[in-house]
Amino acid sequence: MSRTPPAPEASGPAGAFRPAPGWCAPEVAQELPGLRLLAAEAQVRRGGSLTGDSPPDIRERLRELSNRMRGATAVAVRRQPVPAAYRVFFRHIGLDPDAVRTPMEAAVLERMLRGGFLSGGLLADVLLVALLDTGVPVWALDAESVEGSLGIRPSGERERLGRSREAPELPGGRLVVADGSAPLAVLFGGLAPGHEPVANTRRLTLFAVQVAGVPELYAEEALWNCRAALELP
Amino acid sequence: MSPSEQLTIDRGAPVLAGVAVGAETGEQAARRSLRAQVARLERELSAIVADGFPYIRAGAPTWASTGPSLLDLERLEQLRDQLAGRVQELRRRAQERSEHELRAQELLERMKLEPGRYKFVRLPVTDLGQRGCGVWEVRPRFGLIGMLAGWWELKLSSGCPLATGSRPSATPATRPGRPLAP
Numbered sequence: 001m002s003r004t005p006p007a008p009e010a011s012g013p014a015g016a017f018r019p020a021p022g023w024c025a026p027e028v029a030q031e032l033p034g035l036r037l038l039a040a041e042a043q044v045r046r047g048g049s050l051t052g053d054s055p056p057d058i059r060e061r062l063r064e065l066s067n068r069m070r071g072a073t074a075v076a077v078r079r080q081p082v083p084a085a086y087r088v089f090f091r092h093i094g095l096d097p098d099a100v101r102t103p104m105e106a107a108v109l110e111r112m113l114r115g116g117f118l119s120g121g122l123l124a125d126v127l128l129v130a131l132l133d134t135g136v137p138v139w140a141l142d143a144e145s146v147e148g149s150l151g152i153r154p155s156g157e158r159e160r161l162g163r164s165r166e167a168p169e170l171p172g173g174r175l176v177v178a179d180g181s182a183p184l185a186v187l188f189g190g191l192a193p194g195h196e197p198v199a200n201t202r203r204l205t206l207f208a209v210q211v212a213g214v215p216e217l218y219a220e221e222a223l224w225n226c227r228a229a230l231e232l233p
Numbered sequence: 234m235s236p237s238e239q240l241t242i243d244r245g246a247p248v249l250a251g252v253a254v255g256a257e258t259g260e261q262a263a264r265r266s267l268r269a270q271v272a273r274l275e276r277e278l279s280a281i282v283a284d285g286f287p288y289i290r291a292g293a294p295t296w297a298s299t300g301p302s303l304l305d306l307e308r309l310e311q312l313r314d315q316l317a318g319r320v321q322e323l324r325r326r327a328q329e330r331s332e333h334e335l336r337a338q339e340l341l342e343r344m345k346l347e348p349g350r351y352k353f354v355r356l357p358v359t360d361l362g363q364r365g366c367g368v369w370e371v372r373p374r375f376g377l378i379g380m381l382a383g384w385w386e387l388k389l390s391s392g393c394p395l396a397t398g399s400r401p402s403a404t405p406a407t408r409p410g411r412p413l414a415p
Contacts (some may be wrong), residue, residue: 004251028303030261031264032303074288075282075283076283077283077287078279078281078283079280079283081388084275084276084279087275087279088271088272088275088276091271091272091312091316092268092272092300092304093301093302093303093304094299094301094302094304094308095298095300095301096298097275098291098292099298100298111413115282122252139336140326154302154303171290171299171300173302174300174301175300175301175302185299186300187301188299188301211308225324
């Protein structure tokens with residue numbers, strides 16, 4: 001399987017943030033043009049645990065977003081360009097977005113059901129804020145458990161999700177986010193056990209999945225938002 | 234997407250053109266064409282649901298999802314056909330809904346012009362495509378006197394009832410949080 005070597009993540013002289021583009025298996029790139037994975041590393045400089053309470057600035061941001069997203073937005077969100085692009089992509093990979101919600105729609109539905117965006121811990125909140133701001137979902141892996149660059153490919157027969165002992169077996173052909181040696185997440189699905197960040201994880205590999213119709217700037221901004229929020233001392 | 238429209242898309246797509254350059258290329262082109270059709274249908278489906286909320290819902294998914302994967306030509310065709318069916322069904326419901334609202338609007342106009350002909354007729358604002366719990370109703374002015382005298386008027390009731398029911402008639406002494414007077 002030939003993979004495009006990732007460009008190094010760079011910060012320009014003006015502090016411009018450029019995430020590393022991930023690779024895409026040729027058959028995936030051919031069938032799903034516009035699909036890209038962008039990755040960036042983040043050092044957690046915030047005090048406290050990743051799963052513990054969020055600092056006041058993030059909780060305040062969640063409150064603002066809760067007030068901005070009301071019932072009418074929940075329905076209209078599917079027509080906004082970025083969430084609509086994810087809906088179309090879900091169809092293209094065999095997911096029904098009315099059954100398996102796109103990340104943005106799932107978040108907004110959750111807000112409707114719970115009456116607001118309730119804090120789920122520092123990392124979860126940071127990822128949620130980035131999603132709500134840009135429409136682009138971001139996931140985080142424990143950087144220590146990632147070997148090489150990330151990319152998207154179909155899983156092989158009897159391949160396991162992750163490298164841990166309890167890694168479940170994947171059916172062949174499932175689209176996964178993988179590093180150099182193993183799938184680490186199902187595309188738009190759960191992370192592999194043993195690769196999720198835990199409370200005291202300090203180095204994260206963030207990745208965003210950009211699909212056709214989503215400007216690259218949005219994906220970059222989503223990653224930048226997460227990194228900036230986590231790296232604030 | 235109407236059948237004629239669908240045929241136009243299939244004809245216009247490079248599927249047939251692909252025959253000249255090899256079967257594999259033709260199949261890839263066919264999949265690309267199907268994905269474009271799926272994208273169009275999805276956008277139309279979303280537009281109908283968003284415009285028709287809360288009267289038109291997306292409905293139960295009919296597509297048996299097996300997780301994210303690359304779909305072959307057959308699966309893409311099935312997906313396109315199922316989506317086309319759903320869009321057609323939703324279009325029909327949207328059309329029915331719009332006719333229903335139009336009839337309700339006409340009825341309201343008639344009720345305004347000749348309230349005496351529509352005694353006690355009630356028309357919820359939701360039938361007019363508006364939000365809220367208001368109801369237009371033809372009622373006699375001044376109650377029984379108006380009924381006997383034939384004075385009818387069209388009134389719009391106020392908003393939704395409180396979820397907690399009507400406000401309890403709390404006296405200052407029983408109001409919570411306030412100390413009792415010595």
